[in-house]
Amino acid sequence: xxxxxxxxxxxxxxxxxxxxxxxxxxxxxxxxxxxxxxxxxxxxxxxxxxxxxxxxxxxxxxxxxxxxxxxxxxxxxxxxxxxxxxxxxxxxxxxxxxxxxxxxxxxxxxxxxxxxxxxxxxxxxxxxxxxxxxxxxxxxxxxxxxxxxxxxxxxxxxxxxxxxxxxxxxxxxxxxxxxxxxxxxxxxxxxxxxxxxxxxxxxxxxxxxxxxxxxxxxxxxxxxxxxxxxxxxxxxxxxxxxxxxxxxxxxxxxxxxxxxxxxxxxxxxxxxxxxxxxxxxxxxxxxxxxxxxxxxxxxxxxxxxxxxxxxxxxxxxxxxxxxxxxxxxxxxxxxxxxxxxxxxxxxxxxxxxxxxxxxxxxxxxxxxxxxxxxxxxxxxxxxxxxxxxxxxxxxxxxxxxxxxxxx
Amino acid sequence: xxxxxxxxxxxxxxxxxxxxxxxxxxxxxxxxxxxxxxxxxxxxxxxxxxxxxxxxxxxxxxxxxxxxxxxxxxxxxxxxxxxxxxxxxxxxxxxxxxxxxxxxxxxxxxxxxxxxxxxxxxxxxxxxxx
Amino acid sequence: xxxxxxxxxxxxxxxxxxxxxxxxxxxxxxxxxxxxxxxxxxxxxxxxxxxxxxxxxxxxxxxxxxxxxxxxxxxxxxxxxxxxxxxxxxxxxxxxxxxxxxxxxxxxxxxxxxxxxxxxxxxxxxxxxxxxxxxxxxxxxxxxxxxxxxxxxxxxxxxxxxxxxxxxxxxxxxxxxxxxxxxxx
Numbered sequence: 001x002x003x004x005x006x007x008x009x010x011x012x013x014x015x016x017x018x019x020x021x022x023x024x025x026x027x028x029x030x031x032x033x034x035x036x037x038x039x040x041x042x043x044x045x046x047x048x049x050x051x052x053x054x055x056x057x058x059x060x061x062x063x064x065x066x067x068x069x070x071x072x073x074x075x076x077x078x079x080x081x082x083x084x085x086x087x088x089x090x091x092x093x094x095x096x097x098x099x100x101x102x103x104x105x106x107x108x109x110x111x112x113x114x115x116x117x118x119x120x121x122x123x124x125x126x127x128x129x130x131x132x133x134x135x136x137x138x139x140x141x142x143x144x145x146x147x148x149x150x151x152x153x154x155x156x157x158x159x160x161x162x163x164x165x166x167x168x169x170x171x172x173x174x175x176x177x178x179x180x181x182x183x184x185x186x187x188x189x190x191x192x193x194x195x196x197x198x199x200x201x202x203x204x205x206x207x208x209x210x211x212x213x214x215x216x217x218x219x220x221x222x223x224x225x226x227x228x229x230x231x232x233x234x235x236x237x238x239x240x241x242x243x244x245x246x247x248x249x250x251x252x253x254x255x256x257x258x259x260x261x262x263x264x265x266x267x268x269x270x271x272x273x274x275x276x277x278x279x280x281x282x283x284x285x286x287x288x289x290x291x292x293x294x295x296x297x298x299x300x301x302x303x304x305x306x307x308x309x310x311x312x313x314x315x316x317x318x319x320x321x322x323x324x325x326x327x328x329x330x331x332x333x334x335x336x337x338x339x340x341x342x343x344x345x346x347x348x349x350x351x352x353x354x355x356x357x358x359x360x361x362x363x364x365x366x367x368x369x370x371x372x373x374x375x376x377x378x379x380x381x382x383x384x385x386x387x388x389x390x391x392x393x394x395x396x397x398x399x400x401x402x403x404x405x406x407x
Numbered sequence: 408x409x410x411x412x413x414x415x416x417x418x419x420x421x422x423x424x425x426x427x428x429x430x431x432x433x434x435x436x437x438x439x440x441x442x443x444x445x446x447x448x449x450x451x452x453x454x455x456x457x458x459x460x461x462x463x464x465x466x467x468x469x470x471x472x473x474x475x476x477x478x479x480x481x482x483x484x485x486x487x488x489x490x491x492x493x494x495x496x497x498x499x500x501x502x503x504x505x506x507x508x509x510x511x512x513x514x515x516x517x518x519x520x521x522x523x524x525x526x527x528x529x530x531x532x533x534x535x536x537x
Numbered sequence: 538x539x540x541x542x543x544x545x546x547x548x549x550x551x552x553x554x555x556x557x558x559x560x561x562x563x564x565x566x567x568x569x570x571x572x573x574x575x576x577x578x579x580x581x582x583x584x585x586x587x588x589x590x591x592x593x594x595x596x597x598x599x600x601x602x603x604x605x606x607x608x609x610x611x612x613x614x615x616x617x618x619x620x621x622x623x624x625x626x627x628x629x630x631x632x633x634x635x636x637x638x639x640x641x642x643x644x645x646x647x648x649x650x651x652x653x654x655x656x657x658x659x660x661x662x663x664x665x666x667x668x669x670x671x672x673x674x675x676x677x678x679x680x681x682x683x684x685x686x687x688x689x690x691x692x693x694x695x696x697x698x699x700x701x702x703x704x705x706x707x708x709x710x711x712x713x714x715x716x717x718x719x720x721x722x
Contacts, residue, residue, distance in 0.1 A: 013556065013559050013569060106419035175598075183572070184559075185563050205417070215445075218421070228413075231414065234414070279598035283597050368598075369600075
């Protein structure tokens with residue numbers, strides 16, 4: 001092979017961005033088409049440097065916008081390459097039109113999304129507004145809680161997305177700054193082990209297969225469009241989860257690190273729990289343990305897979321809990337909140353429904369402190385004791401000014 | 408095709424041009440290629456026409472203007488010689504006639520029901536300078 | 538859990554310092570975290586960086602911290618930002634200054650009654666590295682005050698971390714670390 005291998009220590013101190021860049025190097029991406037935006041830039045910058053230094057055999061395409069970046073990725077992927085890029089926030093918003101193209105064309109592109117707030121007002125810090133913007137785009141969405149996850153989930157993403165029964169693009173989400181710029185110990189894979197896990201890229205319907213010419217990006221009107229969308233949805237609903245589980249199992253065998261479609265923490269006997277994503281999952285775990293020392297049986301449910309939405313796994317995890325709070329890190333702007341709605345949908349037809357309330361927190365990188373979570377678990381326990389939700393259903397956490405609650 | 412269900416398509420809304428594998432496609436004439444039903448070559452659109460082009464080889468200088476300008480690749484050329492119109496795919500737009508530079512023109516539009524012999528028999532003569 | 542807050546100006550290397558420290562500590566089997574508060578920061582703007590060190594996996598991602606150590610690597614920040622915010626009664630301060638400890642505390646009464654150590658990292662960096670980048674000297678001073686690691690082990694580790702820099706710069710950093718270790722009061 002025409003590239004050098006890199007010797008890594010067993011544990012490297014990497015931030016989430018560098019961890020993702022290293023994973024892209026180890027997967028030997030053929031094409032990265034990218035446009036820079038805070039806080040995701042170091043991922044593609046990292047790939048470009050590895051390429052320039054001879055550690056990757058591939059192409060880095062500098063483009064004029066994120067729309068062009070994903071368009072370039074779509075072209076390269078349809079041509080038959082292993083393709084990835086990264087973006088955040090406004091760049092992600094500009095990419096949205098092409099996200100639907102990529103998934104409809106069933107191209108296994110990997111997009112590292114370093115989650116950041118959406119303007120206005122302009123803000124470079126982490127929340128989940130951009131992640132929520134793409135949740136109906138037909139991509140698989142995986143969620144990292146720390147730099148280790150950001151590294152590992154990239155391998156999982158390629159393994160799942162490129163499977164010929166799946167062939168769907170996949171996003172790996174990590175929290176802007178809280179993961180992307182936070183250095184922590186990351187247990188590494190050797191270059192050979194990492195590449196061995198994802199394997200050689202196996203092309204499917206690639207445009208560079210001249211013996212089997214194909215047309216990509218076709219038009220279908222009301223005669224056939226619905227059938228294609230139905231097929232895509234059906235595959236997301238039935239084929240993706242088993243392949244994610246297979247990839248998690250294979251990855252555990254390789255690395256010893258176990259990932260689950262829904263990450264349950266102390267949930268089996270929990271009276272109260274929070275459902276959340278990103279770094280908040282880990283902070284909540286720490287607080288849940290502290291609450292148990294105070295006699296409150298607290299648990300945490302973290303989404304590892306956001307799309308396809310793990311309906312039955314969430315239902316199974318939460319059915320015995322007495323009071324639940326969903327934590328949405330995106331302004332719902334006139335609605336109860338994505339997690340609140342999705343979780344409510346999971347629970348609605350149960351005979352015995354838990355008490356459910358929703359919190360909006362952390363917009364624009366506002367800190368979610370352990371004290372916020374202590375207060376939240378205490379409030380949930382009060383709901384359990386009262387046998388009803390004692391507050392309004394939607395509350396804002398950590399916002400200055402008079403207490404803000406609705407519904 | 409019209410009754411194909413959601414589970415019967417290949418994924419990705421991609422369309423194959425040929426059945427099976429192809430080799431040296433550039434060196435294979437269209438009529439010898441194994442097009443799929445998905446290829447527009449397999450679709451006959453002759454009924455879209457109300458008027459049709461008739462080709463008169465007596466005046467043609469093989470300039471290839473019609474071949475270049477035809478929007479439906481319906482001008483048949485062999486060895487850089489114009490040999491006729493692909494009447495399965497011609498929609499009767501008349502652009503070939505419009506761009507034909509000969510005097511009289513080598514392509515003219517006629518009603519769809521006029522016989523070719525009749526059309527050729529009534530072909531106009533060279534126009535004088537005005 | 539050991540927690541450290543750095544007060545710095547963007548461009549003085551607090552992030553690099555925090556990540557470097559985390560890297561060294563990680564090699565001894567402990568769990569580490571290093572992060573910073575960024576705004577749309579320009580070179581020279583006041584900023585803070587953070588370290589967490591623990592024997593088990595660090596799951597806490599809150600930015601709020603009650604630090605065990607506060608590092609101030611720019612002398613003016615003692616006056617223009619509150620370096621004592623969210624501190625504990627036994628928080629230790631290592632502050633870059635040309636003043637004596639007594640003069641410093643007198644000029645900033647908030648430091649009264651606190652465990653304050655002084656070292657002139659700016660001067661040391663200027664005289665050794667040739668640029669006012671006070672991050673590595675601060676770590677030398679920290680090794681002395683905390684007794685965390687033997688200074689020779691720490692310097693060897695920093696040689697690896699500074700790896701890509703020219704040998705001359707690495708050598709100068711080693712002298713800077715040793716000088717701060719020796720000179721901190």
